[in-house]
Amino acid sequence: xxxxxxxxxxxxxxxxxxxxxxxxxxxxxxxxxxxxxxxxxxxxxxxxxxxxxxxxxxxxxxxxxxxxxxxxxxxxxxxxxxxxxxxxxxxxxxxxxxxxxxxxxxxxxxxxx
Amino acid sequence: xxxxxxxxxxxxxxxxxxxxxxxxxxxxxxxxxxxxxxxxxxxxxxxxxxxxxxxxxxxxxxxxxxxxxxxxxxxxxxxxxxxxxxxxxxxxxxxxxxxxxxxxxxxxxxx
Numbered sequence: 001x002x003x004x005x006x007x008x009x010x011x012x013x014x015x016x017x018x019x020x021x022x023x024x025x026x027x028x029x030x031x032x033x034x035x036x037x038x039x040x041x042x043x044x045x046x047x048x049x050x051x052x053x054x055x056x057x058x059x060x061x062x063x064x065x066x067x068x069x070x071x072x073x074x075x076x077x078x079x080x081x082x083x084x085x086x087x088x089x090x091x092x093x094x095x096x097x098x099x100x101x102x103x104x105x106x107x108x109x110x111x112x113x
Numbered sequence: 114x115x116x117x118x119x120x121x122x123x124x125x126x127x128x129x130x131x132x133x134x135x136x137x138x139x140x141x142x143x144x145x146x147x148x149x150x151x152x153x154x155x156x157x158x159x160x161x162x163x164x165x166x167x168x169x170x171x172x173x174x175x176x177x178x179x180x181x182x183x184x185x186x187x188x189x190x191x192x193x194x195x196x197x198x199x200x201x202x203x204x205x206x207x208x209x210x211x212x213x214x215x216x217x218x219x220x221x222x223x224x
Binding site: 006009034036041043044100101105107 | 158161212217218
């Protein structure tokens with residue numbers, strides 16, 4: 001079955017440090033890949049997405065992610081964390097005509113001052 | 114820009130009661146979805162509708178029914194609520210297999 005795994009349910013970094021949130025998927029079919037962010041008591045907001053073309057994707061708020069087909073990964077990074085980045089982050093995948101998103105379990109990001 | 118609108122925002126039910134969660138989108142999207150969010154489990158798909166007039170089961174459909182009333186509206190019904198259905202429910206819409214827009218959620222407690 002197709003699945004999405006986010007390594008680490010909780011990641012804590014210092015303000016100004018590198019943010020790295022990991023996402024791996026299982027599929028033999030090339031997927032579409034997404035990262036969403038959820039702030040407390042809100043819905044999900046799209047950070048970035050990969051569909052085709054360049055494998056390094058830039059999103060909002062300084063985040064970027066790289067699709068690595070050989071590693072079936074789509075890790076999210078930000079060079080310098082800001083206090084406002086504290087939120088829950090979800091990796092999601094869809095497969096062509098399936099027309100539905102499958103989500104990972106989520107990673108809660110905490111930023112230490 | 115309303116996007117995806119869900120009602121109500123909060124609801125408390127007693128076991129066995131029924132209710133309908135409403136969702137409407139104004140982006141002319143063909144596909145609509147209902148997810149539930151539980152701690153440590155991400156978002157799990159309950160039902161989805163790829164286009165007006167069609168609905169399909171997702172990962173966790175038991176205890177729920179849906180209606181795609183028209184292109185804009187997609188409702189989720191709990192016929193006989195159970196404590197296991199305590200969750201936050203999100204409606205989403207998308208065009209094809211691309212990124213979805215989400216509502217702000219309905220927080221449901223079943224006692």
